[in-house]
Amino acid sequence: MAAEPTAKASHGSRVGTSRPPLEVTLLDDYQGVALDMADWSSLPPGTRIQVLREPADNEDELVRCLAGTDVLVVMRERTPLPASVLERLPRLRLITNLGARNAAIDLQACARLGITTCNAAGDPQARGATAETAWALILGWHKRLFASQLALRAGVWQPTLSSRVQGKVLGLVGLGRIGRQMARLGTAFGMEILAWSPHLAPERAAEAGARAVDKTELFDAADVVSLHLVLAPSTEGIVGAADLRRMKGDALLVNTARAGLVQEAALRQVLEQRRIGGAALDAYWQEPLPAGHWLLALDNVMLSPHLGYASTENLRAYYRNALRHIHDWLSGVAIPSMQPDCQ
The missing domain is CATH 3.40.50.720 (NAD(P)-binding Rossmann-like Domain)
Structure with missing residues (x-):
């Protein structure tokens, strides 16, 4: 040190x-x-x-x-x-x-x-920077920016197809200040917005341009699930194996909040078994992320070093x-x- x-x-x-x-x-x-x-x-x-x-x-x-x-x-x-x-x-x-x-x-x-x-x-606008990071991950994933840049450097042109976000479903776990900004941006991109948190009222969701649903429906229906809850004893591990297994086979999990919201072993299992499309992460259970960490061996993840607030x-x-x-x-x-x- x-x-x-x-x-x-x-x-x-x-x-x-x-x-x-x-x-x-x-x-x-x-x-x-x-x-x-x-x-x-x-x-x-x-x-x-x-x-x-x-x-x-x-x-x-x-x-x-x-x-x-x-x-x-x-x-x-x-x-x-x-x-x-x-x-x-x-x-x-x-x-x-x-x-x-x-x-x-x-x-x-x-x-x-x-x-x-x-x-x-x-x-005062730091929460906006976190939402920007989440959207950079979402767009980077769908447009295959990282893989395409690596391919270009290796002399390969258009190694893969990109996909759109317009018309897809964005599921927000948490609808506080960052979640509401995510909803506004998702609406601007032409996405349908679903939202869930333990105490979310339908009226509050509607004010943010989202539709309040239960947790099961959100994980079933969303093409992108983005986490925006505060980590507390009541929310630690709130995204578990059952939730992740409900996700579509090509769906993306995005976490720019706290790693502890997700059960690590459950996420590792669905990623290694390729049961979901992938994960885009900005927060980790151990930071800095150590060399040899299991996430670094996967090709179905997009990782950034906790840049949301930085x-x-x-x-x-x-x-x-x-x-x-x-x-x-x-x-x-x-x-x-x-x-x-x-x-």
């Missing part, structure tokens, strides 16, 4: 001279962009900023890397922070999470240890809001705490 060179703040409000310099760690900066996304030099003089781009291999390594950290900026749910880690970080006093929720942080342990926690909001605009808003929370915390200004019911 290699760290980027430490950056030092050059100006800003002062920390008492009797206290050691403030140490801030930015976790899981995969692209190496965190230091350019906000004005970290506005932190108190002498502040040390550590940027970690690679995930830790184990808890002991993570504790070693965070040993001197006062403030931790975490990228969503990439690195788990259980009590067994938090209890070994005596200097840690603030965790600011980039995103609306983070089930990988033990909030009870934070409260017991006196660690303040908060969420840093992203770009836009320049969203990360810039994340880091700037995180920095604002750090300034507020240093100044004694109250900041909204993460709540257990957000997990």
Whole structure:
């Protein structure tokens, strides 16, 4: 778990001279962009900023890397922070999470240890970026863009036929803000829109241009099933073997939400047995997706590395809001705490 060179703040409000310099760690900066996304030099003089781009291999390594950290900026749910880690970080006093929720942080342990926690909001239009990613996968799959590009590079012209989406059925599992945007775009492409979630009212579905159906009908009828639920204890594994077996033989499952919505073993079985057309995925049960993962051996999947939220605009808003929370915390200004019911 290699760290980027430490950056030092050059100006800003002062920390008492009797206290050691403030140490801030930015976790899981995969692209190496965190230091350019906000004005970290506005932190108190002498502040040390550590940027970690690679995930830790184990808890002991993570504790070693965070040993001197006062403030931790975490990228969503990439690195788990259980009590067994938090209890070994005596200097840690603030965790600011980039995103609306983070089930990988033990909030009870934070409260017991006196660690303040908060969420840093992203770009207000970030959910639109997630819908855009879902549609990129849907269109890329139907137009066979990835396979065609590989073939062109190998000197093969038109290796396969594409297919249309107009006139097909889009089934949305979840009709929140992202789901409603998916419905609008699906309607623009001339698709019939079906929707299901555990508590979806027919009137609410109709307002979004969708028809509310039960779960069985959605998986039976849809040519594309796209998942847009929040992962919670009530929705974990909500798409199981029986649902996947109901899908048409050429249907596509799209997941730009959370991998945990789908039972991994069930999806693996239907893909390996080619019982459905395929899957287009942007979220995984383990991230980063490790070399040798079973998905990487299949030719009936389209994969993207969790790009739905990872836009320049969203990360810039994340880091700037995180920095604002750090300034507020240093100044004694109250900041909204993460709540257990957000997990």
